[in-house]
Amino acid sequence: MAAYDADVGVVGVGTVGAMTCWQLARRGASVVGFEQFAPGHDRAGAGGESRLFRTAYLEGAQYVPLLLAAQRLWRELEAETGHDLLTLNGGLMIGAPDGELLTSVRASIHEHDLPHRELDHDEASATYPQHRLRPGEAMILDEQAGFLRPELAVTVAGWRAETLGARIVRHQPVLALEPDTDGVTVVTADRTWRVRELVLAAGAWSRRLLPHVVPPLAVQRLVMTWFPARDPAEFAVDRFPIFIRHSDGFDISGWPTLDATSVKVAVNYGYDQVPDPDLLDRTVDDRLLGVIRAAVAEQLPGLFPEPVRVGAYMDGYTSDHHAVVGPAPAVPHTFLACGFSGHGFKMSPAVGAAVADQVLEGGTTLPVAHLTPGRPLDDHGLGDLRTVMADLATPVGS
């Protein structure tokens, strides 16, 4: 009989890999996780201090039950580790009352009867004067929204998994994966490992290890910026909910101040392809900063419009912007959990639980059917992505 190093190997102990290790170890499985850096690092999907948590989900009402399950699991991870990871201070969705953003959020609210408040222009301006609204703009307050602490969450999920018996191999990139009918061989620089089942949760790198199995992923760079507040008390957790605002064709999102000095703002300016995730460019060009500065100066007058900190991170995007979670089609003993397309952090403990169910029980009652790897996914549109800098460099009028 073949000797196995573990029941389950998890490749990538980042956001989803750490949660999967925790969930597998919690169920008593023997687990080995492989991480090229160390859980909690900030070089890929989980860096940058905070992540939005929302339940009135603009990406689709079908996510709401998964997000409510995630909310319960975040609280369980907090209870098991003694760390504050999720703060629910509300979330403002800002835009035209009948625009795409507020309409999508309303659909989730109505389908799942979520706690919320609609604020018209005048009430919104009076209640949240930190936002300078344009005529006609309104807000919806998602009362079950807030923010997560990503580096800490991944660190403590990995640590909790180890406390429950998992082994995490740090600073060891997996070089190759060889699935066969009895299990999967995992190759690292020092040795080979044998596991009965394998979960591939390698984020932006996922396609590199199984290029014919993982659907096409575009690796996109996302930039975050921190702007000092003129009066930090105005942007404190209890006065300034997280927000997403849609105007001029792009989304801007923000968080309350976590250091009593600066407010983090992220502008989703479209596309910014990373040709090689090993070579993520972490510098932020002044022309791109100009776009972000202008948005902050207009929309958030209580911030000095000059960032004191910038950061660049990345995530893998599928062509339909929904993740890939489940057994790899036609490949034995292999499960995929990747392609979280810029919105996977909040749901990660529930995804980890779903994957643990699938690996150990052969299926899950958690609502992840819409994320099945078997759905049609192609590279339609992904090949056309350019870097945002190329776009900014294009002369106006050309």
Ligand SMILES: Cc1cc2nc3c(=O)[nH]c(=O)nc-3n(C[C@H](O)[C@H](O)[C@H](O)COP(=O)(O)OP(=O)(O)OC[C@H]3O[C@@H](n4cnc5c(N)ncnc54)[C@H](O)[C@@H]3O)c2cc1C
């Ligand atoms: C700037 C930014 C802001 C975001 N904002 C939000 C938000 O507000 N709310 C939200 O819900 N989501 C948000 N997201 C999305 C969310 O953070 C990601 O979807 C999620 O972190 C992806 O998790 P992952 O496990 O797939 O990838 P990662 O967390 O990147 O983990 C993958 C891991 O695999 C490891 N790895 C890769 N290859 C190998 C190998 N060969 N051997 C060993 N290890 C390997 C990597 O080192 C990494 O640790 C944001 C993403 C970014 C980048």
